[in-house]
Amino acid sequence: GWLTDATYFLLNRFMVDSVSFLLIVLLAIVWHWMISSDFQAKVAAQSTWLQFIEALLLIEVLGYFYHRWSHSSPLLWKFHSVHHSSSQMDWLAAARGHPFDQIFARVFFFVPFYVIGFNEKTLGGFVFILALNGIYLHSNVRFRFKILRWLIVTPEHHHWHHSNDIEARNKNFAALFPFMDLIFGTLYLPKNKTPQTYGVSENVPKGFLGQLKYPFKKA
DSSP, X not given: OHHHHHHHHHHHHHHHHHHHHHHHHHHHHHTGGGOOHHHHHHHHHSXXXXXXXXXXXXXXXXXXXXXXXXXHOHXXXXXXXXXXXXXXXXXXXXXXXXHXXXXXXXXXXXXXXXXXXXXXXXXXXHHHHHHHHHHXXXXXXXXXXXXXXXXXXXXXXXXXXXXXXXXXXXXXXXXXOTHHHXXXXXXXXXXXXXXXXXXXXXXXXXXXXXXXXXXXSOO
């Protein structure tokens, strides 16, 4: 599947950025009444590090629930299942994702971040770190972190999320901190065991164009 993933890697960013920009501009107009300039000024006046920590916690909470929703909603899953269709895991699998799946996620995160008013440095650094984190979590590395695996999300944690093993389905939705999965009962990190299968049970097409069309086909 490397050719399909490489196509996503080269083309997806342009499609996602273009449509996201248009939707975010529309949302900014629609949700303008929610904005308090005084509140945004107070947030922006905080140190960049404090804003970064706040943004990190906010994106983790929002990300956990949106990610879980994308697995439980039949509509969202049609799009999100494309990302899960990889039968092998490596760093390039992070690029595989239906453009609408990524656009939905961006729009979901945009409103609270826009309303709160984090400064550009915080958001810029944050986007960069999340991009690296996605590549890292999908990487096919063998090593494990004995203690760290319970404090931050590791490739081992995320590989179980992509596993098609029965016991691992709908587990490990967190992207940064496993405590979210622990709190809400979705943590799965068995000892001395690795996933036997990856992918989904649905018949998702192998190629790029087929995967773009897949969510729009009738079940």
